[in-house]
Structures are given as C-alpha cells and as structure tokens.
Amino acid sequence: MRPDALTLRRRLIRDGLPMLLLAVAPLAAMAVDAGWLVPVFTRMAVFALAAMALHFILSIGGMVSLGHAAFFAIGGYVVGIGSQHAYDETPAPLGLPGWNDMLISLPAAFAVGALIAVPFGWLSLRTRGAYFIMITLALAQMIFYLLVSLRAYGGEDGISMWWGRNTLAGLEMSDRLALHAVCLVILALAWWVLSRMTAAPFGWVLDGARQNEARMRALGYRPLAYQIGAFALSGGIVAVAGALMANVDEFVSPGLGHWTVSGELLVIVILGGLGSLSGAVWGALVLLGLEEVLMEFTQHWAVIMGPLLVVIVLFARGGVGGFLDRLNMGKRHDDA
Amino acid sequence: MTTPDAPVLEARDLHKSFGALVATNGLSLTVRTGQIHALIGPNGAGKSTAIAQLAGSLRPDAGEVLFSGHSVTRLDEAGRARLGLARSFQISALFPEMTALESVMLAVQAGRRHHARFWKPASADDSLLEPARQALYTLGIGHLARTRASDLAHGQRRLLEMAMALAREPRVLLLDEPMAGLGFVETRNLSAVIHALKADMGILLVEHDMDVVFRLADVVTVLVDGAVIASGPPSVIRDDPDVRRAYLSEDDAC
Ligand SMILES: Nc1ncnc2c1ncn2[C@@H]1O[C@H](COP(=O)(O)OP(=O)(O)OP(=O)(O)O)[C@@H](O)[C@H]1O
Ligand SMILES: [Mg+2]
Numbered sequence: 001m002r003p004d005a006l007t008l009r010r011r012l013i014r015d016g017l018p019m020l021l022l023a024v025a026p027l028a029a030m031a032v033d034a035g036w037l038v039p040v041f042t043r044m045a046v047f048a049l050a051a052m053a054l055h056f057i058l059s060i061g062g063m064v065s066l067g068h069a070a071f072f073a074i075g076g077y078v079v080g081i082g083s084q085h086a087y088d089e090t091p092a093p094l095g096l097p098g099w100n101d102m103l104i105s106l107p108a109a110f111a112v113g114a115l116i117a118v119p120f121g122w123l124s125l126r127t128r129g130a131y132f133i134m135i136t137l138a139l140a141q142m143i144f145y146l147l148v149s150l151r152a153y154g155g156e157d158g159i160s161m162w163w164g165r166n167t168l169a170g171l172e173m174s175d176r177l178a179l180h181a182v183c184l185v186i187l188a189l190a191w192w193v194l195s196r197m198t199a200a201p202f203g204w205v206l207d208g209a210r211q212n213e214a215r216m217r218a219l220g221y222r223p224l225a226y227q228i229g230a231f232a233l234s235g236g237i238v239a240v241a242g243a244l245m246a247n248v249d250e251f252v253s254p255g256l257g258h259w260t261v262s263g264e265l266l267v268i269v270i271l272g273g274l275g276s277l278s279g280a281v282w283g284a285l286v287l288l289g290l291e292e293v294l295m296e297f298t299q300h301w302a303v304i305m306g307p308l309l310v311v312i313v314l315f316a317r318g319g320v321g322g323f324l325d326r327l328n329m330g331k332r333h334d335d336a
Numbered sequence: 337m338t339t340p341d342a343p344v345l346e347a348r349d350l351h352k353s354f355g356a357l358v359a360t361n362g363l364s365l366t367v368r369t370g371q372i373h374a375l376i377g378p379n380g381a382g383k384s385t386a387i388a389q390l391a392g393s394l395r396p397d398a399g400e401v402l403f404s405g406h407s408v409t410r411l412d413e414a415g416r417a418r419l420g421l422a423r424s425f426q427i428s429a430l431f432p433e434m435t436a437l438e439s440v441m442l443a444v445q446a447g448r449r450h451h452a453r454f455w456k457p458a459s460a461d462d463s464l465l466e467p468a469r470q471a472l473y474t475l476g477i478g479h480l481a482r483t484r485a486s487d488l489a490h491g492q493r494r495l496l497e498m499a500m501a502l503a504r505e506p507r508v509l510l511l512d513e514p515m516a517g518l519g520f521v522e523t524r525n526l527s528a529v530i531h532a533l534k535a536d537m538g539i540l541l542v543e544h545d546m547d548v549v550f551r552l553a554d555v556v557t558v559l560v561d562g563a564v565i566a567s568g569p570p571s572v573i574r575d576d577p578d579v580r581r582a583y584l585s586e587d588d589a590c
Contacts, residue, residue, distance in 0.1 A: 199457040201445055208442050211431040218391065218429070219500070220417030220446040 014324050018281040019188065022048070026180050038176040039248055040292055044284045045183040046244045049190055051268040052280035053237035056194045057230050058266075059274040060203055062210035066262045067120065067136030070143040071235040073257025074116060075109035075242025077147065079166060080159035080252035082108070087163045102168045102182070106243050113239025114232040116143075121231030125224060140262060147254035158253025165247040173247065183244050187281070190237050195277055197233075206230055238265075271312060273319025282320035286312070341368050343405070344538040345421070345508045350389055350399035352382075352562075359385040360396065361562035367508055367538040372530065374541045374549045374570075377559035378582075383542045384426055386559070387510050390540070391423045392416040403508070417446065420507035424500075424514055426542075428493040432486035436477060436496050439485055440468035443500040471503040472496075476525055491522045498526065502533060509539045515548055527552060550574065558582070 022045050029037040050072055057063040082105055085091065085098030092098050099105055124135045148156050165173050173179050197203050208216050209223035216223050246252045255261075264287070272283025290308065294301035313319070345367040352360035359382045367373045375383050388394035390401055392413035401409050408416050431439050441464040448463075458464065472478045475495045480488065485496060498514055511530070515523045527548055530539065534554075543549050549556065550570045557567040558579050566576045573579055 196455055196457075199459065200454050201456075201458045202454045204438075204442055204445070204458050208431055208434070211433055212429055214393070215425075215429040215431065215500075217393065217413045218417060218423050218425075219443050220414050220504070222412075222414045 010324075014276060014321055015278040018048075018278060018285055019184075021285060022184055022187075022281070026177060030177065035176065038180055040288070042176070042180045042183050042248050043245075044288045045180065045187050046241050046248060047265070047268060047288060048281040048284035049183070049187045049244070050238045050241035051265050051272070051284055052187070052190060052194060052277055053234040053241070054265050055269045055272075055274070055277055055280045056198070057206075057234045058269055059277075060198055060210065061206040061227055061230050063124075063227065063231060064133050064266070065124070065136040065231075065234075066133045066259065066266065067124075067138075067140030068235070068238050068265050069257045069259060069261035070120070070140035071113040071117060071238035072242035072245065072261055072265075073143060073147060073252075073254065074113050075239030075244075076246040076252040076256045077153070077159075077242075078109040078112055078239065079105045079243045079246035080161065081153055083161050083163070083166065083246075084153065084159050100166055101170065102166045102173075102243075102247070105166050106186075106240055109239040109243035110236040113242075114236030117232040117235025118228060120235070121228040125227050125231070137259060137262070140257065140259060144254055144257045144259070147257055154253070156254060158251065158255070161246070161250040161252075165250050179247060183248075186240065186244065190240075191277055194237075198277070202226060202229075267309060271309065271319050273321030273323070275318055275321045279319050279321040286320060341370060343367070344369050344403070345390060345540070346400075346402040346405075347386070347390060348400040348402065350386070350396045350401070352385055352389060352394065352396050358562050360389065363399070363559070363562070363564060365540075365557050365564070365567065367540050369507070369536075369538045370534055371554040372534050372539045372541055372552050374543060374553035374556045375559060376543065376546075376549055376556060381559040382562040383559055384512055385562075387423065387512050387540070387542065391421060391510055417504075420504075421510070422501040422504055422506035422508070423510040424497045424512060426512040426516065428497045430485040430493060430496060430500075433484060435482050435484055436472060436488065436499070437465075437468055437481035439496060440471050440499050440503045441465065443503040444468050444471075447504040467503060471499040474502070475499045475529060491518050494518055495522070495526070498529070505536070507537050509533065509537055511539065512542045513544060514541070515543060515545055523548065 026038045082099035086100035268283035272279030350363040556573040
C-alpha cells in the first residue's frame with residue numbers, strides 16, 4: 001500500500017529480479033542449445049499472470065477463490081474453439097466466423113472471462129471465508145463438467161490445435177521466443193495495471209472492505225460493486241492467461257479447468273507472499289521450477305513436492321517476497 | 337442548512353425486538369443542529385441498538401427515521417452516510433493495517449464524487465490529505481498520522497474512531513460512548529472537541545460518564561428497557577424522580 005516506504009534497491013530485487021530472470025532465462029537456454037526449455041519459462045510467465053490476478057483479489061480484497069481454474073479454461077477454450085472453426089471454416093457459436101489471431105482471441109478471452117466472473121463473483125460474495133472458497137470451487141466444477149460435455153469440441157479429450165497456434169496481427173508465432181516475449185509483455189502490462197489499481201481509490205476501497213466492511217458502510221461505501229468489479233477483472237486476466245496457455249501447448253482440454261489448477265494458483269500466491277504483486281512471479285518461478293527439477297529425478301515427485309512446499313511456507317513466512325523483505329530489513333542501515 | 341435548532345435527525349416510534357427481547361420500545365427523539373442530545377440509560381437499555389437503527393445498519397420492526405424531514409427508513413447505511421450522517425462505534429471499528437492518516441483519508445474520500453477512482457494513486461491526493469490531517473490534529477493525534485491503527489493505544493484508537501467520523505464534515509454525528517476507556521485528560525480534550533463541533537451539526541451522544549453528559553448536553557433522553565422514561569434539559573432530568581429511581585440511583589451507589 002505504501003511503495004514509497006520501500007527503498008529503490010529493495011524494490012529492484014523483489015520486483016525486478018524475477019522479471020529479469022523470466023526475460024533472460026529463455027535466451028540463455030537458446031544459447032546453450034537447450035531450446036526445449038523455453039516453453040518451461042513461458043509456462044512460468046503464464047502461471048505468474050494468472051496467479052497475479054488471483055493475488056490482486058486475495059491480498060487486497062480478501063477473496064480466496066478456489067475456482068480460478070474455470071477462467072483459465074474459459075480463456076483456453078476461447079482460443080481452441082475459435083481456432084478449430086477458423087481451420088474448419090465452419091461457423092463458430094453465435095454464427096461468428098472462426099478467429100485465429102491473438103488481437104481477437106486475447107481480448108475476447110478477457111471479455112468472456114470477465115463476463116462470466118460477474119455472476120460468479122456476485123454469488124460467491126454473498127458469503128465469506130470458508131463458504132466463499134467452497135462456492136468458487138463449486139462454480140468452477142460446474143464449468144469443468146460443462147467443458148467435458150462439449151462433444152463438438154472433443155469432450156474430455158479437448159481440442160488439439162495440430163494446425164498451429166494463433167497468429168499475432170497476422171504474423172506467424174511458431175517461434176518459441178516470440179511467444180515467450182508476448183507472454184512476458186502481457187505479464188508486465190497486467191502488473192502495471194493491477195498495481196495502479198491497488199494504489200488508486202478503487203484498491204483502497206477493496207482494502208478497507210477486507211479489513212472492516214461494517215466501517216466502510218458507515219463511511220458511505222457500498223463495497224460489493226467494487227468487489228464484483230475486482231473479481232471480474234481478475235477473472236478476465238486469468239482467462240487471458242488461459243488463452244496464452246492454449247497457444248503455448250497448442251492444445252486445450254477440460255484439464256485446464258481442473259480444481260487442482262485452482263489449487264496450484266493459490267499455492268503460487270501463498271508461496272510468493274502476499275506483500276507485493278511480484279510475489280506471484282516469484283511463486284510461479286519457484287513452484288514450476290521445483291516441479292520441473294523434481295520430475296527429472298523421480299516420477300514420485302509429488303511426494304517430495306508436498307512436504308517441501310510446507311517447509312518453504314513455514315520457513316519463509318510471508319512467502320518468497322516476505323523472505324526477501326526480511327533479508328533486506330537486516331541490511332537497512334547500509335541503505336541509509 | 338445549518339439553521340440552529342432545525343431538526344436534522346428524528347426517530348419516530350421505533351420498535352425493535354430480538355426474539356422475545358424488546359430492545360427498542362416506541363423510541364422517539366429529535367436531534368437538532370447546534371445541539372448535543374445525550375442518550376443515557378443502564379447497560380442493555382438499548383442505546384446502541386437505537387444508534388444502529390438511526391445509522392441504518394439495523395432495520396427497525398416499526399417506526400420511521402427522518403433526516404432533514406425526509407424519511408430515510410428504507411435507505412441503507414451507506415446512503416444515509418452520504419446524506420451526512422456519521423457514527424462512531426462503541427467498540428472501535430478501525431482498519432487495522434492502515435495508518436491513522438490513510439484511515440481518515442479513506443473516510444474523506446467516501447464523500448467525494450469526482451475523482452479518478454481507478455487510476456490516480458489515492459495517497460498522493462492532496463484534496464484527501466489535507467482534510468485528513470486536519471481531522472487528526474483536531475483530535476490531538478496529528479503526530480500519529482503514520483502509525484498503523486493496530487499499533488495505537490486504546491485511547492488513541494477511540495480518537496481515531498472520532499476523527500474518521502468527523503472528517504467528512506457530517507450534519508449529524510452519532511457517538512456511542514466515545515469516552516469509554518479514555519483517561520482524564522483525554523476525556524476533557526474530547527469533551528472540548530465535541531462541544532466545538534456542535535455549532536455546525538447535530539450530535540447524539542451515548543455516554544455513561546454523567547459528569548460529561550450533564551456538562552455537554554443540551555437535551556437528555558433517558559432510556560430504560562428500550563423505552564424513553566424521560567426527556568428534557570439536563571437540569572430537569574437530574575431532578576426527575578423516575579430517572580433517579582431507575583437509573584441515577586444506581587450510579588450514585590457506585
Ligand atoms: N443482535 C442482537 N441480537 C440479540 N440481542 C441483541 C442484539 N443486539 C443487542 N441485543 C440485546 O438488546 C439489548 C440492548 O442492547 P444494546 O447494545 O442496545 O444496549 P446498550 O444500551 O447499548 O448497552 P451498553 O450500555 O452495555 O452498551 C441487550 O439486552 C442486548 O443483549
Ligand atoms: Mg451500547
């Protein structure tokens with residue numbers, strides 16, 4: 001809430017470093033002939049984007065959604081469905097022609113995600129705490145089974161985009177680095193927008209409602225509209241992440257909307273720490289990085305991963321961000 | 337707007353029950369601009385319940401609430417706040433993670449219509465900053481502007497509670513035991529602040545400290561078991577036999 005209280009160096013390390021890592025790592029991978037690693041980093045950027053959108057409503061708004069995978073899947077299907085119809089040259093839903101360009105599919109994913117998030121947010125926000133978590137989960141499960149039942153789009157198997165990913169303003173995006181750059185730019189853009197909104201009156205109202213809703217009403221605020229708005233913005237951004245994921249994998253399936261994906265996003269947010277939005281980027285780097293490394297060593301990686309996460313969260317209270325902040329706190333005298 | 341003695345907030349025959357318990361039983365009272373109207377009564381008399389119904393956080397079973405002569409019975413709490421009604425809570429209701437200054441800025445902002453809601457950083461908005469600082473200084477906690485609410489001492493929290501209520505320059509102020517837990521000096525200072533405020537607004541003051549009540553109040557209403565047993569100027573109330581029996585006697589006994 002008070003970025004001015006942080007020294008520049010602290011912000012550079014906490015906020016700049018993970019972005020720099022995401023920008024440089026794929027280039028380094030290419031340099032050592034390990035180009036197959038690039039999508040691993042792109043995945044991190046995409047999950048960071050989705051987790052950041054969740055971070056926004058969770059840390060400021062206090063909304064713990066265990067249903068954000070639904071928006072991830074919705075965004076993915078906006079790409080998959082449009083792409084299939086564009087290839088088949090058959091009309092898409094609502095009689096629209098198929099679409100296969102990111103200039104259409106990404107804004108469309110945002111719009112559809114945000115639109116569906118409005119009633120979801122409205123319903124979920126009638127409760128708080130554990131009930132809020134359960135309702136978001138239930139609504140997301142509804143979307144999951146809806147996608148499974150979509151026979152025209154592969155049902156459980158989803159849509160394999162073997163004809164290739166979306167173009168960007170007509171340009172082919174077959175180059176992995178180009179796609180990575182697109183994801184990174186969108187991540188940076190989302191970060192900029194979300195941090196401005198956090199500092200703006202809009203963010204203050206959300207923050208105030210999380211801390212004391214009764215007082216907000218007594219002051220003359222009606223927080224519900226703000227909360228639904230934030231939930232919709234968050235859902236829209238997660239859908240954009242899902243749309244990017246579809247392009248990375250060239251494949252969409254109901255699995256994008258599985259509840260474990262919602263759980264993964266929550267783990268990323270908590271792992272990265274609630275102190276600043278950059279926690280989402282740290283969390284994605286650490287979680288997806290660990291997954292990748294452990295998978296190299298053993299197929300039972302999940303057995304190691306679980307306890308490891310618990311240790312990290314316990315050891316680094318406030319997540320990676322909080323850990324970095326404390327490291328820097330110790331050195332504060334030499335900043336002065 | 338600030339005509340002295342104009343009724344600004346009125347309760348007409350309010351009734352409220354919680355199950356079998358009658359918490360408000362035919363309450364009528366009038367708060368006038370330029371007056372401090374004290375609402376007193378023993379514990380559980382229904383004072384806080386009355387404030388909640390006036391503020392709009394609790395819906396009466398029957399009766400009317402009027403603001404400047406217009407019914408606001410169906411208006412929610414936020415709507416009444418926007419008309420110019422402010423309250424302080426008996427138990428401090430603060431934003432624990434915000435500084436004192438940020439809390440009051442949020443209060444000031446609630447009254448604003450035209451500002452960049454989504455984009456401009458609120459912390460840099462001088463039109464919020466200045467009135468917020470002013471409110472903190474008025475209550476003598478200007479030096480605590482940068483302290484988080486959760487780090488404030490009890491008395492300071494009470495004062496921040498007040499600062500948030502008066503920052504919007506309300507037309508009616510509902511104060512639920514603002515002095516509770518304050519020390520002697522703080523009580524005296526806050527009394528002076530409340531006394532100075534009444535020139536521009538109507539004040540409903542719930543207070544247990546009888547010295548404060550009889551020093552500040554222009555009108556005193558005595559509530560017992562949700563019903564008004566007496567209402568009038570302090571000098572009359574002090575000598576009212578019913579009041580002495582029902583209420584003040586127990587106070588004397590302490
Ligand atoms: N939400 C509620 N549900 C049930 N009973 C309630 C509720 N709120 C208040 N009461 C009861 O209504 C009666 C009046 O309570 P109220 O808080 O208004 O009293 P008060 O005059 O403010 O007392 P105090 O001086 O202790 O603050 C009490 O008996 C209380 O227990
Ligand atoms: Mg009370």
